[in-house]
Amino acid sequence: MSAPAIRIEHATRSSRAGLVLFAVVFVVLVAAPWWGGRQHLRLLAEIYAFVALASLWNLLAGYAGLVSVGQQAYVGLGAYLLFALAMLVGVPALWTIPIIGIVAALVSIPVAALIFRLRGHYFAIGTWVVAEVFRLLASQVSVLGGGSGISLPVGIVLAIAQGRQMREFVIYWLALALLVAILALVVWLLRSRYGLALTAIRDNELAARSNGIDVGRVKLVVYVLTAAGTAMVGALIFLQKLRISPDTAFSVTDWTAIVIFITVIGGIGRLEGPIIGAIVFFVLRELLADYGTVYLLTLGVVAIAVMLKAPQGIWGLIAGRFGWQLFPLERRVVYLGGEQPAKCA
Amino acid sequence: MAPILTLERISKRFGAVVVATDIDLALGDGEALGIIGPNGAGKTTLFGIITGTVAPDAGRVAFDGTDITRLTPERRCRLGIARSFQIPQPFTGMTVFENLVVAAAFGDGRGERDVYADCAGLLQRCGLADKANRVAGSLTLLDRKRLELARALATRPKLLLLDEVAGGLVEHECAELVALIKDVRATGVSIIWIEHVVHALLASVDRLVVLHGGGFIAAGDPHIVIRSPQVREIYMGIAAAEP
Structure with a gap:
């Protein structure tokens, strides 16, 4: 077989535009403390947390096919580890976050050994059961308030930074940095050899196996990485809330239902999906927050409409029509030289 | 033998x-x-x-x-051992070229960059070069069958x-x-x-x-x-x- 002269291109025009767009948006967001009020910073940090959670869930469910409805297990684990490390061990609040990532990764390995025996629906239910077990365990820890919860002592909060304003800025920047780190991790993962395997698994697990991909190992790596990321985000969320209880930390509605909503309407199995989905969700929430049940009804209608009319999500619809991608993931081959390719078969 | x-x-x-x-x-x-x-x-x-x-x-x-x-x-x-499925099983969201890269990189245990040229050559031999950057899900049944064969060959099998x-x-x-x-x-x-x-x-x-x-x-x-x-x-x- 004579190898032809070729060139491989990764970036398309839309992905180059996407990178410029991201750079501009990033600079604007870093500067948010100078143009936004406290309410804006709080809202933005909340959006970052949800984009991060949804991106991780998207990697797990959209690419690796692990449809977990129990990721609140790791949000809650991260939150409780923050309180435990800060209150009981005396680790400075910000320093707990990398430790939490490592601990959550270690915890997720035996959990994976257990729930990876289950397939499909059974796996989904299994993840929920694990989350409930975590919640019940947390409610047994009386030094952290047991079932009724506890507040983070003032001293720990004051030690984060001098002055209330600076503390808010630091936490805001941390939330942004964590989101950027998680997005960068996901992009790097998808561009690596693992990404090739993950995308193949997303599209066709049988064919992936038959082409030499160790599907079990790839899934385990993704599960452990998402557990670590989810726990770090969880810790940051509760560093802002300053109060923890088993029911809020392990809330299936907040940390799984909304996250799935965001991913599915944005476009599951696509990197851009969670970002688009989070924007839609927060726009709806801010517009309809005062209307009570109408807000939830609208979310339901939007979810049903997207699932029926655009099962690939909003970004899937756009990308399918215009061939856009914001992140350069594709490998395009360009044949150099004018000779006609020899045709066989 | x-x-x-x-x-x-x-x-x-x-x-x-x-x-x-x-x-x-x-x-x-x-x-x-x-x-x-x-x-x-x-x-x-x-x-x-x-x-x-x-x-x-x-x-x-x-x-x-x-x-x-x-x-x-x-x-x-x-x-x-490589197999082309009777009912084609392409990686539908990946391009035709990427389908082959997956098979060559994982099926044959090679680095991603090392397989690019071989995969491009294989697409030419199997009559898919002009569709190399098309998403595999958009191929006709006939081209999907060609892709099955090309992808199986990309693993450089001893038994096909x-x-x-x-x-x-x-x-x-x-x-x-x-x-x-x-x-x-x-x-x-x-x-x-x-x-x-x-x-x-x-x-x-x-x-x-x-x-x-x-x-x-x-x-x-x-x-x-x-x-x-x-x-x-x-x-x-x-x-x-x-x-």
């Missing part, structure tokens, strides 16, 4: 349906074997047993001198299992396919080919077996096997009692 693949007393049943009873098969290194048989005879199941997607109820599979009966499909692929790759091809395309398979054989690859397009098989294989009722009812030289009265009756529905 030392056998590259041996099946020993392979049995498989799905409930009451018996698809294999004590099947023995030895495929020589470099040999090309054709399998024909009526629909539902268990031809594709046999490929599943060889590639590891179907577990046999009893029996042993050996490849290249080692027992692979308990190995996963991915391990068997990396050892050098082809499941009805000629169906639906017009005559000159079929001739090109036969030529391509001859090229592949010339590089020392062993082949098992399930096919209903008998003339393509007769032009390509050394040996033909007929699978029916869970076992081989005929085996041997392709031209002799295809003329045997028993095969004509079972496979083609022609009465054997003709004088």
Whole structure:
């Protein structure tokens, strides 16, 4: 077989535009403390947390096919580890976050050994059961308030930074940095050899196996990485809330239902999906927050409409029509030289 | 010829349906074997047993001198067994080129960059070069079948299992396919080919077996096997009692 002269291109025009767009948006967001009020910073940090959670869930469910409805297990684990490390061990609040990532990764390995025996629906239910077990365990820890919860002592909060304003800025920047780190991790993962395997698994697990991909190992790596990321985000969320209880930390509605909503309407199995989905969700929430049940009804209608009319999500619809991608993931081959390719078969 | 693949007393049943009873098969290194048989005879199941997607109820599979009966499909692929599926199984959201990159990088254990040129060349040989950057999900059935073959070849197999790759091809395309398979054989690859397009098989294989009722009812030289009265009756529905 004579190898032809070729060139491989990764970036398309839309992905180059996407990178410029991201750079501009990033600079604007870093500067948010100078143009936004406290309410804006709080809202933005909340959006970052949800984009991060949804991106991780998207990697797990959209690419690796692990449809977990129990990721609140790791949000809650991260939150409780923050309180435990800060209150009981005396680790400075910000320093707990990398430790939490490592601990959550270690915890997720035996959990994976257990729930990876289950397939499909059974796996989904299994993840929920694990989350409930975590919640019940947390409610047994009386030094952290047991079932009724506890507040983070003032001293720990004051030690984060001098002055209330600076503390808010630091936490805001941390939330942004964590989101950027998680997005960068996901992009790097998808561009690596693992990404090739993950995308193949997303599209066709049988064919992936038959082409030499160790599907079990790839899934385990993704599960452990998402557990670590989810726990770090969880810790940051509760560093802002300053109060923890088993029911809020392990809330299936907040940390799984909304996250799935965001991913599915944005476009599951696509990197851009969670970002688009989070924007839609927060726009709806801010517009309809005062209307009570109408807000939830609208979310339901939007979810049903997207699932029926655009099962690939909003970004899937756009990308399918215009061939856009914001992140350069594709490998395009360009044949150099004018000779006609020899045709066989 | 030392056998590259041996099946020993392979049995498989799905409930009451018996698809294999004590099947023995030895495929020589470099040999090309054709399998024909009526629909539902268990031809594709046999490929599943060889590639590891179907577990046999009893029996042993050996490849290249080692027992692979308990190995996963991915391990068997990396050892050098590649399969093109009867119902094409493309990675629908990836481009045609990326489909091949996956197979070459993982099926053959090579670095991603090292396989680019080979994959591009393979696409040319299989008539898919002009569709290299198309998403595989947008291909026609015929092109999906071409992609199945190209992707199987991208793993650089020692044993290639082809499941009805000629169906639906017009005559000159079929001739090109036969030529391509001859090229592949010339590089020392062993082949098992399930096919209903008998003339393509007769032009390509050394040996033909007929699978029916869970076992081989005929085996041997392709031209002799295809003329045997028993095969004509079972496979083609022609009465054997003709004088």
